[in-house]
Amino acid sequence: MGGFLALHFRPGFQLMYDLIDLAATRFPEQYKKALLKASCPADLAALADDDVLSAIVESGRECFRQGVDGLVTDAQMLYQQWPFDVTAIHRPVHLWQGSADTFVPYAVNKPLGERMPGAVWHEVADGGHFIASSHAAEILAVVANDLAATA
Template identity: 35%
Template structure:
């Protein structure tokens, strides 16, 4: 794993990891909430064996990326394009996990000449679709309903502490998730990526979930590249209807439902999904 950063055109820092095979087929991965650029570190060797090179940037306010007050979901593709320019990538696939899912859809919509394919893994859909609220993990839904960035930070500080130290996944987990976290190395990696997300405090997470609740200001119906929505049917955090709805919004999108997987265990399927996307 290689850890790096760049300076964006507006002076902000964008931190990212580089995992897999140097010279491999390029994929940009967008982390969940609250996780970070470190999500895929446990699969570094597997990605390398598959001939994939995955770059994973921290969104603003997470990890080592500079905060961007008032940011919008549709601001992200410009950061991604700047990163791709730095890396010399003309075309690439994108994969977004959980809260990172909408960012993959945004990039596939707004960077049509550069994004070759997109994967949405246990991804959140457009929350203006009323059924999307049914079954979402209780605390995440409550935070989304706060609606204001500053108030959301106060909400998080009260519950998790200013540094996020009191954050825990909470709720019930699928058996597959519990099995994944029963592996000491995987548990340590998950603890690390969540901890890194709070490097600058809870602000990045509070903002991310606030942005997540807003309408998508882009039209996924414009996407003309392959899109796969991958979701575990045992997911207790984000219901499968989210992936079904996202797939309905994108012409020709495929949905891949895995009966046993939960919200965490589905991460282990990202390498294979990425390989299929670049193929």
């Protein structure tokens, strides 16, 4: 729905994020419940750790601290043409995607990776949106190896 609204009805897209803002900043328990309800099994497993769940809820509150404009702009970039040519990026760019992500679907990220000559696609089978938490060791190992190779 977000993609459709971003491309065809910006006021509806803005309203969607205004409602998320309201929940995250004023009603964190409802925000937490909505987050859990929208999560795939892999994300539910990651969010079962109270510290991770609290950090995600707090980051949601922080995300909206100055309003929704920054997040709306960021989210719209998922669905619109970028102002630069991604086919000109030849440096390795690691893209991580959980195949079960319910927040940013595979169909949004995979075409981007396919257009970037330097893209290194890391699909996490049955992984969710919070793979940076659930697969942190693997991701950081790749980053460390990549940085070591360029040093």
